[in-house]
Amino acid sequence: MRKLECPICGGLMSIPDDAMSGELFEHDECGGQLELEIDEVGNYKLKQAEEVSEDWGQ
Ligand SMILES: [Zn+2]
Numbered sequence: 001m002r003k004l005e006c007p008i009c010g011g012l013m014s015i016p017d018d019a020m021s022g023e024l025f026e027h028d029e030c031g032g033q034l035e036l037e038i039d040e041v042g043n044y045k046l047k048q049a050e051e052v053s054e055d056w057g058q
Contacts, residue, residue, distance in 0.1 A: 020036070034049055
Protein backbone atom coordinates (compact mmCIF):
# COMPACT_ATOMS: atom_id res chain seq x y z
CA MET A 1 0.00 0.00 0.00
CA ARG A 2 1.12 3.52 -0.66
CA LYS A 3 -0.47 6.74 0.49
CA LEU A 4 -1.37 9.36 -2.04
CA GLU A 5 -2.96 12.72 -1.52
CA CYS A 6 -6.49 13.19 -2.75
CA PRO A 7 -6.60 16.13 -5.19
CA ILE A 8 -10.15 16.95 -4.16
CA CYS A 9 -10.06 17.07 -0.39
CA GLY A 10 -6.34 16.83 0.34
CA GLY A 11 -6.79 13.77 2.53
CA LEU A 12 -4.70 10.65 2.22
CA MET A 13 -5.81 7.66 0.28
CA SER A 14 -4.38 4.14 0.38
CA ILE A 15 -3.52 2.69 -3.01
CA PRO A 16 -2.56 -0.99 -3.37
CA ASP A 17 0.91 -1.64 -4.78
CA ASP A 18 -0.57 -3.66 -7.61
CA ALA A 19 -2.87 -0.86 -8.75
CA MET A 20 -2.58 -0.02 -12.41
CA SER A 21 -2.48 3.27 -14.23
CA GLY A 22 -5.96 4.37 -15.18
CA GLU A 23 -7.58 2.49 -12.34
CA LEU A 24 -10.43 4.29 -10.64
CA PHE A 25 -10.82 4.67 -6.90
CA GLU A 26 -13.44 6.27 -4.75
CA HIS A 27 -12.19 8.23 -1.81
CA ASP A 28 -14.30 7.39 1.20
CA GLU A 29 -13.68 10.70 2.92
CA CYS A 30 -15.05 12.95 0.18
CA GLY A 31 -16.77 10.49 -2.14
CA GLY A 32 -14.67 11.73 -5.04
CA GLN A 33 -13.84 9.57 -8.01
CA LEU A 34 -10.10 9.45 -8.53
CA GLU A 35 -8.04 8.07 -11.38
CA LEU A 36 -4.58 6.73 -10.75
CA GLU A 37 -1.82 7.87 -13.04
CA ILE A 38 1.56 6.20 -13.09
CA ASP A 39 4.13 8.01 -15.18
CA GLU A 40 7.09 6.53 -17.00
CA VAL A 41 9.40 6.89 -14.02
CA GLY A 42 6.97 5.17 -11.70
CA ASN A 43 5.57 8.15 -9.87
CA TYR A 44 2.04 7.61 -8.65
CA LYS A 45 -0.43 10.43 -8.61
CA LEU A 46 -4.15 10.84 -8.39
CA LYS A 47 -6.34 13.06 -10.46
CA GLN A 48 -10.03 13.70 -10.32
CA ALA A 49 -11.86 11.33 -12.63
CA GLU A 50 -14.46 12.69 -14.95
CA GLU A 51 -17.87 12.74 -13.40
CA VAL A 52 -19.77 9.62 -14.20
CA SER A 53 -23.48 10.02 -14.16
CA GLU A 54 -25.16 7.76 -11.68
CA ASP A 55 -28.47 8.15 -13.42
CA TRP A 56 -29.12 4.66 -14.62
CA GLY A 57 -32.72 5.38 -15.44
CA GLN A 58 -35.68 3.91 -13.71
ZN1 LIG B 1 -10.89 13.00 -1.07
